[in-house]
Amino acid sequence: MLSARGVVAGYARGPAVLDGVDVSVPRGSVRGLAGPSGCGKSTLARVLALLQRPWSGTVELDGREIRGARYSVPREARTSVGIVFQQPRPAVDPRMTLCEIVSEPLRVRGVRQLRSGVEELAEVTGLDAELLGRMPHEVSDGQLQRACLARALAPRPRYLICDEMTGMLDASTTAALVRVVIDRVTEEGLGVLAISHDESLLRAWAGNDVIRW
Numbered sequence: 001m002l003s004a005r006g007v008v009a010g011y012a013r014g015p016a017v018l019d020g021v022d023v024s025v026p027r028g029s030v031r032g033l034a035g036p037s038g039c040g041k042s043t044l045a046r047v048l049a050l051l052q053r054p055w056s057g058t059v060e061l062d063g064r065e066i067r068g069a070r071y072s073v074p075r076e077a078r079t080s081v082g083i084v085f086q087q088p089r090p091a092v093d094p095r096m097t098l099c100e101i102v103s104e105p106l107r108v109r110g111v112r113q114l115r116s117g118v119e120e121l122a123e124v125t126g127l128d129a130e131l132l133g134r135m136p137h138e139v140s141d142g143q144l145q146r147a148c149l150a151r152a153l154a155p156r157p158r159y160l161i162c163d164e165m166t167g168m169l170d171a172s173t174t175a176a177l178v179r180v181v182i183d184r185v186t187e188e189g190l191g192v193l194a195i196s197h198d199e200s201l202l203r204a205w206a207g208n209d210v211i212r213w
């Protein structure tokens with residue numbers, strides 16, 4: 001279970017954005033989170049993905065309290081939680097090829113057969129292998145989002161936070177990427193928090209397991 005307990009979080013100036021939030025993400029299922037713009041969904045996503053330290057409260061990963069954020073968190077815990085953002089372009093280094101983007105977490109994991117590892121992830125996410133040599137500006141948003149999902153799945157995370165992951169995509173790419181994630185849920189026990197303001201999309205992801213803020 002990945003959980004936030006009594007989490008209070010915000011930014012340098014201003015009041016708390018999250019004020020005592022409790023949310024848990026079990027393994028092997030998809031939990032949806034819906035809420036209006038600005039209510040703090042992305043802030044919670046960053047806290048649960050161990051990218052932002054809460055002001056108070058705790059984040060627990062499989063029964064262990066995680067203190068700190070980013071590189072102050074042990075690598076094993078950091079790589080246990082993946083995140084995919086709504087906009088793929090700001091989430092990638094524009095100087096890297098798609099192959100380099102997807103292979104980075106594999107290299108960190110010490111995977112030797114980088115090329116075949118990347119090709120396997122490309123196949124899983126429906127990313128045409130011919131695009132792997134291209135730069136981000138040479139592919140569409142949907143193709144780049146497939147690469148971002150492949151990168152997020154590369155470390156074999158136990159949890160995945162999808163923060164409006166399909167918000168910029170057409171219906172068929174949305175359905176394809178949701179399918180990829182749900183396959184990981186059923187086959188590998190991935191625990192998913194799917195965040196969106198689109199409740200009908202969340203029902204497709206999570207059935208009735210949708211938290212409304």
Ligand SMILES: Nc1ncnc2c1ncn2[C@@H]1O[C@H](COP(=O)(O)OP(=O)(O)OP(=O)(O)O)[C@@H](O)[C@H]1O
Pocket residue numbers: 011012017035036037038039040041042043044197
């Ligand atoms: N880096 C930041 N610095 C200061 N304030 C921020 C920062 N990021 C977000 N906020 C503020 O925190 C609040 C919550 O933002 P957040 O992005 O978490 O909401 P959200 O529910 O994800 O919104 P949306 O659905 O529009 O993406 C907003 O008032 C926003 O202006």
